[in-house]
Amino acid sequence: MTKENFLVEIGTEELPPKILRYLAETFEKNFISELKNASLTYQEIRWFATPRRLALFVRQLTLIQPDRKIIKYGPTIRAAFNKNGTPTQAAISWARSCDINVENANYLETHKGQRLVFCAKQSGQKTALLLPEIISTSIKKLTNLKQMRWGESNLQFIRPVHTVTLILGDTLLPVNIFGIFSSRIIQGHRFMGESSLTINHADNYLKVLSEKGKVQADYSLRKKIIIANATAIAERIEGFADLQEDLLEEVTSLVEWPVILMAKFNKKFLKIPTEALVHTMVDHQKYFPVYNKKGTLLPYFIFVSNIESSNPQNIILGNEKVIQARLEDAAFFFHKDCQHHLDDYLPRLKSVLFQKNLGNLLDKTYRIKKLSGWVAKQINSNIQNATRAGLLAKCDLMTHMVREFTETQGIMGMHYARRQGETEEVAIALMEQYKPRFSGDSIPSNPTSCALAIADKIDTIVGIFGISKHPTGDKDPFALRRSALGVLRIIIEKKLPIDLQSLTEESIKLYDKRLSNANTAEDIINFFFGRLSSWYQEIGYKNDVIKAVLACHPTRPIDFHTRIEAVTYFCSMKHSMRLSAAHRRISSILNQSKEILNHNVYHSLLYEKEEIQLDTRIQTIKTSLNLFLIEERYQDALIALTPLHKDIEQFFSKVLVNTKRKELRINRLTLLNQLKNLFLQIADLSLLK
Structure with a gap:
């Protein structure tokens, strides 16, 4: 036999659920890499993971390494x-x-x-001799995560290791990993089945674990069981379970034998804002909320137990008692908060530090209020709504509910604003001020929300840059990169006529004398340009196109976007590269020249037919080009410029630019400079490749 199935399992204490899949997939990736390095082939590899084990099963692994x-x-x-x-x-x-x-x-x-x-010629070794080192190396490469020691050993891993099993076919491979010798003994379920199991053959792994150990080691199968059963249980009450992917992954990683159950809570708690109830169920208890077909929350929840009980009702009652206590707390905090208006919490913001050099949250609130109004004016929105939203923006941070359930900030502000009679646009803005929170998140929906979100983010960016705490490498403690991208997304996707330079300068003024960095505005604009470049590369625009547009320093993001679209289209045109090459040649000539150029071309000094023709073409194009630029029709402007490539090529073929006659030389360089400036009103075409 030249091939055999192979099993490796590392039995541990409970592994971190939020990274269990990552651990298993990385273990598999490392192992595949080591097999490749050793020139060992296989038919298939599957990874398995439960809270107490990481395992790999390799089908048809070559038993002898090929000669090399x-x-x-x-x-x-x-x-x-x-x-x-x-x-x-x-x-x-x-x-x-x-x-x-x-x-x-x-x-x-x-x-x-x-x-x-x-x-x-190096003879191939037996795979059985190579596997111990391959496994050891694959595991060591997981050590970029936080490690721990256990017992008296200095060995480290993510969690204490109890068992190590390496079996090739029916042969146990001798190896010592983490001070533990490989054994046929693996762990069963902690509370059900046999706690200690013997594996005689690699092929028996899943069967023995499932039938005797009450452990479903197949991660994807556990996940499917949870989805199918949760869906079926919710349908019994004509509802549907909200199986959020992150929670689904976490719950799958928490159990070895999933048992899906449904419980209920008192209907009186439905008077509390839905978001607070859902947060309590999902984030604190790892429960799945249940909704009716209209999307209204029902007084039920679905949870996943790790025990198959003969009396599941006891487990259900236990979970109902837990959620009852949590919801009683939420109800108490909510009713206590409702006794006050958001404005009442405003003075308390003075006790919360924003940043030691930049003051407290009350200082930030007053800046946001003014800046929100300024942004609203720029986008022709309701200034009164924007300033009101800015004033109330951070008040909910001082409420009992948000202090207990921090993830509801903004959300509770919206609910409290509605209860005290604020306009719906203001209430929504309090909830949407933090959007977009992450890559792919939605942006604020209404103008007031946009004004507040932009003001809040730019205030933080300006403040931190203003005290020279720029993001460095992978360190960005104030999430300025995310904030900058959020500002850009809002402006571009909502097509807002906001200029970053003006926005930044307005925010700097509101800080008065708190900022110490004299180059704050310049640093921030460059920072925004860097985020624009990264973002547009990620969504598929060519790097040379981005650089060509950034060379013109467009500080209005919507203007940048329009130029990018125009230059991208231009690159697809037949003669675009010829015009780009002409621009490159013109730039090269001008860069090498030390001459002081004229303000205008002297037509009386144009002697050659080709330079006269080029000058005439430029003057003709200027009229229509100015109209296109005023209306920001950059695509039409580039189309208008495209025919110039013929005149430029003829000019260079017949006209000597660096003639010995100084007045002619300077006049021709001035002509070329005028031409270059025509291009630069849209983009630096010389950078296109």
Whole structure:
């Protein structure tokens, strides 16, 4: 037999549920890499993971490593021997690394001349001898995560290791990992089935675990069981379970034998805002909320137990008692908060530090209020709504509900604003001020929300840059990159006429004398340009197109977007690269020149037919081009410029720019400079490739 199935399992204490899939997939990835390095082939690899184990099952693994031809190149003959023909130290060291004497080396003719070469055939080793080291290396590569020690050993892993099992077919492979010798004994379920199981053959792994150990090691199968059963149970009451992917993954990682049950809570709690109830169920208890077909929350929840009980009602009652206590707390906090208006919490913001050099949250609130109004004016929105939203933006942070359930910030602000009679647009803005929270998140829905979200984010960016706490490398403690991208997304996706330079300068003024960085505005604009570049590359725009547009320093994001679209279209046109090449040549000539150019071209100094023709074409195009630029019709502007490539090519073929006559030379350079400036009103086409 030349192939056999292989099993490796590492039995541990409970592994972190939020990274269980990552651990298993990374273990598999590392193992595949090591097999490739060893030239070992296989038919299929499957990973398994439960809270107490990581495992790999390899189908049809080659039992013997193939023979390998080893070729080691040495120094050239000139470097290998001195004038007397004696081997140099370089040759001796190389020969020693090959375990031969220099005189036993072969010679190979190369383009650099003859050089020493060693050729040998290395017989393949048995896979059983290679696997222990392969597994050890694969596990060690998981150590970029937080490690821990246990017992008296200095060995470290993510969690304490109890068992190690390596079985090739029916053969147990001797290996010591984490100070534990490989054994056929693995752990069953902690509370059901047999706690200690024996694996006689790699093929029996899943069957033994499932039938005797009450452990479903197949992660994807556990997940499917949870989805199917939760869906079926919810349908019994004509509802549907909200199986959020993140929670589904976490719950799958928390159990070894999923048992899906449904419980209920008192209907009186439905008077509490739905978001607070859902947060309590999902984030605190890992329950799945249940909704009716209209999307209204029902007084039920679905949970996943890790025990198959003969009396599941006891488990249900236990979970109902837990959620009852949590919801009683939420109800108490909610009713207590409702006794006050959001405005009442405003003075308390003074006790919360925003940043030690930038003041407290009350200071930030007053800046946001003014800046929200300024943004609203720029986008022709309701200034009164924007300033009101800015004033109330952070008040819910001081409420009992948000202090207990921090993830509901903004959401509770919206509900409390509605209860005290604020306009719906203001209430929604309090909830949407943090959007977009992450990549792919939705942006604020109404103008007031947009004004508040932009003001809040730019205030943070300006403040942190203003005290020279710029993001560095992978360190961005104030999430400025995310905030900047959020500002850009809102402006571009909502097509808002906001200029980043003006926005930044307005925010700087509101900080008065708190900022110490004299280059704050410049640093922030460059930071925004960097985020624009990264974002547009991620969504598929070419890097040279982005650079061509950024060279014109467009500080209105919507203007940047329009230019990018236009230049991308331009690149698809037939003669675009010829015009780009012409621009590149013009830039090169002008960069090499030290001449002081005229403000205008002197037509009386245009002698050659080709330079007269080029000047005439420029003057003709200018009229229509100015109209296109005023209306920001950059695509039409580039189409209008495209025919110029013929006139430019004829100009360069017939006209000597660097003529000895100074007045002619300067006039021709001025003509080229005018042409270059025409291009630069849209993009630096010379950067296109």
